[in-house]
Amino acid sequence: MGRNIQLSVIIVMLVNYSTSFLTFPMSGRTFLDSFLRSISPNENILEHDFMKYAVPGHQCYRECSTKSQKVCYFKFQLEYYQVLGGACNDCAKGNQSQCFHDQCVTADGYERGFLSVNRQLPGPPIYVCKDDIVVVDVNNQMDGTATTIHWHGLRQVGTPFSDGVPFITQCPIYYGTTFRYAFHARDPGTHLYPSHSGQHKANGIYGPIVVRTEKEDSPLYDFDPPDFIMLAADWMHVYAEQYFPGLTSKLSIFESLLINGRGRFLNKTTCLFSDAPLTIYNVEQFKRYRFRVINAASNVCPFQLQIENHEMMIIASDGSSFKPVKADTLFFISGERYDIVVDANRDEVRDYWVRIRAMPPCTKEIEEFAILRYHKDPVKDQAVDFNFNDRKPPGWLDVFPDGRYFNSPRPDLMGIKLSTVEGNVIDKRITHAEPDYSFNLFIGTPQLENEVLFSGNNTIKFMVTSAKANYNNVGVFNNISLTLPHISLLSQPSEIDENMFCDKNNYRDKECIENSDICRCIHRIKVHLGSIVELILFDIHDTLTHPFHLHGHKFYVMDMGSFKTHMNVEKIVRNDVPSDSKETNETPPHKDTVLVPNPGYIRVRFRADNPGFWLGHCHFDWHLAIGMAVIFQVGELNQMKKEPKGFGECRSYLPRHF
Template sequence: MDKKLLSLIIFLALLNAGSCKDDSLRQYLQPSDVLSGAYDETYLSTNSSLCTRQCTGASKICYYEFFTEMYSSMGLACKDCPFNREDCFAPQCVTVDGVPRGIVTYNRIFPGPSIQVCKGDVIVVDVHNHLPSDSTSIHWHGIRHKNSPYYDGVPKVTQCPIHPGTTFRYIYNASEEGTFFYHSHSGLQKVDGLSGTLIVREKKEDEHISHLYDFDLPSHTVMVSDWMHLDSGQFLPGITNERSLPKSYLVNGRGIFAPTGQSVNIDQGSLPLTEFTVKKGKRYRFRLIGGTCLACLAAVTFLDHRVSVVFGDGAGPVEPTLVDKIVLNSGDRFDVILEANQSVDTYWIMVRGLGGKNSSTSCYNAQQFALLKYEGHNGKPSTPYPGTADVPEGITLNPENSSCNDPNEVCLTHLQSFTPLPEDLKGKPDEILFVRFSNYRYEFSDLFENGTFQPFFVVSPAGGPIKSLVNNVMNFLPPSPLMSQYEDVPNSSFCRPECYSKDIQKPCTCLNVLKVKLNSVVDVILTGTGVAHPFHLHGYNFYIMEEGSLEGDVENGLKNLVKRLMKGDWHNSKPIQKDTVGVPHNGYVVVRFKADNPGLWFFHCHFLFHLDSGMSGILQVGEPSDFQPVPEGFPKCGDFLPPLPA
C-alpha cells in the first residue's frame, strides 16, 4: 500500500475516533476566499500547497471551518460602500444587491467558502452553529456519499440537526469529479444565505474534455442565487400581501437591485458587479450552478458569445453542444466552454427570471448582471445596458416546459454522453417507481379549527393555503434520524398503505418511504402539475432516458409509457447523467439508475417552499442490514416522553 495513502487512512481513523487534536488538523485549513480570484495564479502554479491546485493524483486532507451565524447585508463592515467602492470589498462586507436586510452566513461571506479540491482528496468540514435559536445542517449537493451516507446532511434522515452552540464534523472523500455545491438542509436557511460552491477536479490528462479548454480557473465558478428583500420566515406559512418570488438575482453574491426595464449604472458610486476576466484568444471552462430556491427558473446569457455545453451536474462529460442561453433549474449545474474570440472589451452577462410577464409564477421582473472583462480593457462595457429586446433568443439549453421539438431548443434528452448506456442498465427495469408532484388546496374548515394544527403554505394572496405532495402524501419527518436510529422511529410515523390510494380524498401527512431492492435497475417516472418542479435525488446520479408532455388522457399516456419501458424502447442510446432534473408542467421525465448505494436517500422538489411544505420522500435502498455501520459516537436525538409519576 502507498505510504501516503496509509498515513491518510490512519489519520482519518484518529479523526473519526476524536483522537486528533485541533492543532494538528489546522495545518490543513484552507482559505475561505478562493472564489475571489485571489488564488487563480496560485492554482496555476505546479507547486501550490493548497487543496485548490493542479491535480496530480496525490491526495490531500482539505480542512474547513464554517461559522454559521446571523448577519446583515450592507452592514457595518461595508463602511461607506457603495460611495467608496473599495469599501464594498472590505473584509466581511456582504453587499448582495445593495438592499440591507438580515441574512445567515458561513464565515460572514456569501456564497460561503468555496471548496475546490482534487479527486481523491478528503474533505473535512467543522460546522460551528452560532445561530442563537436555530439548528442547522449541510447537504453536499451531488456528492454520492457511497461510503459516507451519514454525512449527506439531511436532518431526521441521515443525522440529528446541529443544535445551537454545538459543532458537527463532516468527513467524506471527493470520489467524483464535477461541479457541485453545498447548502443548509434545515428550514429556509438556504434562501437567506447558507450555500456555497464545491468543485472537484481530476488530473487533466484523465479528463475526457481537457482538450476543449485552456483554463479552468477557481474564480470562473458562477453561482446564480435568487434573492428576496424580506426574511424567508415571512413566507412560511406566508404573509398574504406579498408572494415568495425573488426581487433580484445574484451572481457569486453580488448584484444591483434593478427590476427588469430599469437601467443598471456601473459607474463610481454604484455597487460592483461580479467580474470574470479572460484573455483574447483563450478558451475558458465556466462552471454554472443553479443555487436558486424559489419557484422560477433562471436564464444565463453571455452577450455576444456562444458557449459549448460539456458537462452536466457532477455526473460526467457530454458531447459539446453550442448554445446561446442556459436555463438553470434550482440545483442544476452545467459546465460550458467560452472562447474569448471577440474584440477586447467588457461584455454583459445577463441573468433573468423566467415566466410570462403576467404569469402567476412569473419572475419576469427579477434580473441581474455580471461582467466578462477582456484583459487590457477598463471594465466598462462599450454597449449600453441591455434591455429585454436587446438579448437574442438563439439556441436555449434546458428550456422550461418544452415539448422538445423546437430546433432552437436543446432538451436534456438531446444531449449525448460520450459513452453508451452500460450493458447492465439496458433492457427492461427490475422496478418502476412513480413520483408525482402536486399541491393540495385546503378547505378553510380543514385548517382553521380549534385543536387542529395542520402545516400549510400560502402560495399567493389569491391562491389560498396548500400543502405540497409526492404521490398524494405530505412528507413529515420522524423525531429520530431514520438512517442512524431506524429502530427508534415509531411505526405510527410511516404512511399507511391506504395513503397511496387514488381514492383517498384528503392527503395523508406521514413519513413517505419508497423501497427498492439493492442492486436492482430502477426506472422512476416523474410527473407534476402547476410548475416545472426540479427533482433532486440524494446519493445517486441517474440517466435521463426520456422527457415529454402528457396531453389528453394522462392515465392512458402513462400506461403506454410503462409498456415501452418494459420493452426497453428508448430514443437515446447515450443518455446523459444528472442528479437534478426539471419535471415539466403536465409532462414527464423518465430516469434510470442502478440501486447500488444502500441507505436512505432523500428526494424532493428543489423549490424550497415546496420542500418545506411536504414535497419530498425517502428512497430506501436495501434493508438496514445492508447499510454502512453508524459512526462511533454519532449524535442521537428523539422525543422525550417519560411516564407520569404514579
C-alpha cells in the same frame, strides 16, 4: 471577481491550525497516500485518525494527481450577519473601493440581515482533488435555530452520515454546537453546498464545491480558472421565513438575482440601480475559458443564461460530461450545475454583458448581470479594476441572440432537450437492462380550501400561493405529504418501527385531510441493495416546472416529454401517454437533478448501490418544506453503516410518569 470567490481569501475559512499541518515528511506522505487509497466504501472514515494529516483547505487547490491525495480541513461558522454593514464603510454611498473590504458583503446593494458562512455571501468556495478526504467543521452560532449542510452532487458513498439531511441522516446542528462532516471526494465536477433546513439557503447559507481531476490537456478550453464560478441565486430583502407559509396580502417573490453574491437592485419607483459592484470575469482575447455554472435558487423560476455576442459550448452537467453542445441560451433550474466553455474570440476588446434572468412562472422582470472583460495582455491589463461597465445594462426588451436553446422548460422554446445529449459515461447494465422496480411518482401542489385546511385537528404544512384566495397549497408525491420522523433514521436504527412508514398502499391509514385524498406521513419507498430502480415522474396539474433531486445516487435521464393532450392518472396507469417524446436515447446523460416538464414526465434509472436512507425531493425550498419529498430506503438496516461512536441522537421527550 469578488473576494468571496478568490483563492486569496479562502484562508479565512481556516482557524487555529498550527504550522505542523503544513508539511509532511516523505514517509508520512507515502503513508497518507496509501492510507487514503486503502479506505473502502464499507469503512467509516469518521472513526479513522486522519486529522493528524490534515492541511488547511486552501492548500487543496493544486495540480491534482492520483498519486497524491490530501485531507482537506475547513471550518465554517454560521451566524446572523448584515449586508452593507460596518465592514463596508462608505460602500453604500458610492465609494466602490470600500465595497471590497474584508468581511464586507454587498449583495444587491440593499441593506438587510442574512445568514452567513464565515461572513461571506456565498459561502467560501471549496476546491479539492478527486479522492481527497474533505473535513468540514460546521459551528452553528445562529441564535435560536438549528441547521444542516448538504453536499449536493456528492453521493456520500461510504459516508452517509455526512449527507446533511435532518432527521434522516443526522440530528440538526443545534445553536452553539459543532458538527463534523467528513467524506471522500469521489464524485468529480461542479457541486453545491446548501443548508438543508427550512429557508436557510434562501437566507444565504450556500456555496460552491468543486472536485477537480488530474490535469489533462483538454482540446475544448485553454483555462479552467478557480474564480470562473458562476453561482446564481435569487435574493429577498427580508428573511425568507416571513413568506412561510406566506402572507395573504403579498406573495413570496424575490427582489433580485445575485451572481457570486453580487448584483444591483433596480428600484422600480425611481428606476435607478443601486451602486453595488458586479462580478467581473477577466479574459484574455482569443482564449477559451471553462465556467462552472451553478443554480442555488430557492424559488420557483428557472434561470436563463446568455452572454452578449458569445455562444456557449456546454460540456457537462451535474459532474458528468457529455458530447459538447453549442447554444446561445442555457436554461437551468434550482440545483442544476453546468460546465460551459466560452471562447473570447470577439475582435473588439471591451466589456460584454453576462445576463441571467428569471423566467416564467415568475412574472416580474428580474435579471442580473456580470461582466466579461477582455484584455490583450493577461498580466498588465488585469490590474484590480472594479469600475462599472461604461455601457448601461440592456433593458428587459433588449434581446441577445437566442436562436439555439438548451434545456428549455418552455414548450414554445424547446431547442435541444437534455435527454437527447450523448453522455460519455454509460453503464449498459443499467441503461439497457430491465429495471427491478418501476415507480410512478405524481408530483403536485394540490389546493385545499381554507374551510378544509383549517378545520378540526389538521396540522398539515401549507404555503400561500395566491393572495386573498380561499385556498392554500400542499406538496405531495402520490398524494402523500412527507413528514419527518422524530429520530435520525440512519443513526438510530434500533428505534425504527416499520409502522411509522407509509406508501401508496397504506397512506390512507395515516394523518389524512378530511374530505380529501391528501395524507401526511413518513413516505418511504424501499428497494433491495444493488437493484435497478426506474422512476417515472409525472406533472399533470401544476403550472410550475419542478426540479427533482435525488440524494445518494446519480441517475440516467432515459426519456422525457411534454404531454400533447390533457392527461389524468388513469390514462398514465394504462400507459396511454401521448407526448412529444421520441425514441429512447442510447447514451443518456447522467445527473442528480433534473426538471420535470409541465405538463409532462421524465423517466430516470439508477442502480441502488448505496445503502442507507436517501431523500428524493423537489428542489424548491418552499415545496420541500410543505412535503414534496419521499425517502428511499436502499437495503436492509443490517446492510447500512453503523453510526460512528459518539454520533448524536435526537428524539422527543415524552416521559410516561406524567
